[in-house]
Amino acid sequence: MRSMVEGQRASRRRVEFSNGAVAFAYSAERPEKLRGPQHHFAWCDELGKWPPSTGSGQATVGRGEKAWDNLQMTMRLGTRPRIVVTTTPRPTALVRRVVAAAGEEGVTRGRMEENWTLPEAEVAAVTALYAGTRLGRQEICGELLENVAGALFPRALIEKARVGDSHFSLGGTGRDAAGRESDCPWRRIVIGVDPPATADGDACGIIVCGLGADGLGYVLADCSVSGLSPEGWARKVAAAAQAWGADRVVAEKNQGGDMVASVLRAAEERLPLKLVHVAEAKGARAEPVATLFESGRAKLAGAFPELEDELAGLTAAGGYDRTGRGSRSPDRADAMVHAMAELMLGPRVAVPRVRLL
Secondary structure, three states: OOOOEEEEEHHHOEEEEOOOOEEEOOOOOOHHHHOOOOEOEEEEEOHHHOOOOOOOOHHHOOHHHHHHHHHHHHEOOOOOOEEEEEOOOOOOHHHHHHHHHHOHHHOOOOOHHHOOOOOHHHHHHHHHHHOOOHHHHHHOOOOOOOOOOOEOOOHHHHHHOEEOHHHHHOOOOEEOOOOOEEOOOEEEEEEEEEOOOOOOOOOEEEEEEEEEOOOOEEEEEEOOEOOOOHHHHHHHHHHHHHHHOOOEEEEEOOOOOHHHHHHHHHHOOOOOEEEEOOOOOHHHHHHHHHHHHHOOOEEEEOOOHHHHHHHOOEEOOOOEOHHHOOOOOOHHHHHHHHHHHHHHHOOOOOOOOOOOO
16 A cells, blocks of 8 residues: 655655645744745644743743744635644643633543553553652643642642652651550541531532651541531541541531531541631631641642642632632632641640540
């Protein structure tokens, strides 16, 4: 069978096809080469790696953006000139700009596992290493993860705070409430709860945090649930407290007042419960906890995509911006803030952990 490619002219950066079509190759490093020619179609590969801008303003527009702008001026042949872009969704200014212009109907996302040309063993190995992390969500799942303006928890900070299982295998033993060495690496376990206002509304944030033998605070588990009645989510809180041996459950009472205590006590009357009323804006109450992560005193013991998306939306201005791909309300983030504040910012006391029988 005759090849579709009639000839390649490397020196002229062109490929000639047997049907008479001609493809021209350009580099984003040399945007001026796109001044003058004209095209029916264009294929832009790895847009996320095109040379970025070095600042703001027209004078500092990067070569990649100049190449894109110049390309638009060349799309003037035929009745419907079209451009297809294939790229890893790195959150560069140019990628965000192109995605916004294309709209949801113009964007197709693919996961690594959908690429049938890749060896299954390689896909499994990469997924095991990076699933749930920022790199994995970008490279494996094709997600565009953006930072919001004034974010308290920028994506880079979240990734820097992440530790894996090997971290704890080197941490030695912890101490129990009496100060004796224990096989458990956690000196304290606190669960933060952000109850939903209605059963069919937001999630009930249930986040488990622990004080390690190294004196650092760790996010250990996300047990959050959605769509349950008050009795349903209260049972989930009690189950998490039992499973982790929590010595404190900190629940926000803004939405339900005494009802929050009533449903939690009904689920388990011995629950080591502490209710808190929060008057500050979401971002403001999270600032001291964000400082813990910035200083290295707080860590993420694994990957928690939904929690991380909500954290990425909390801003220093005191608000919550869903541009960071977070849910409608930062229930998980609020619960984590309650738990970590109790664990790391409250009085350092040895509290016996409760095992519910």
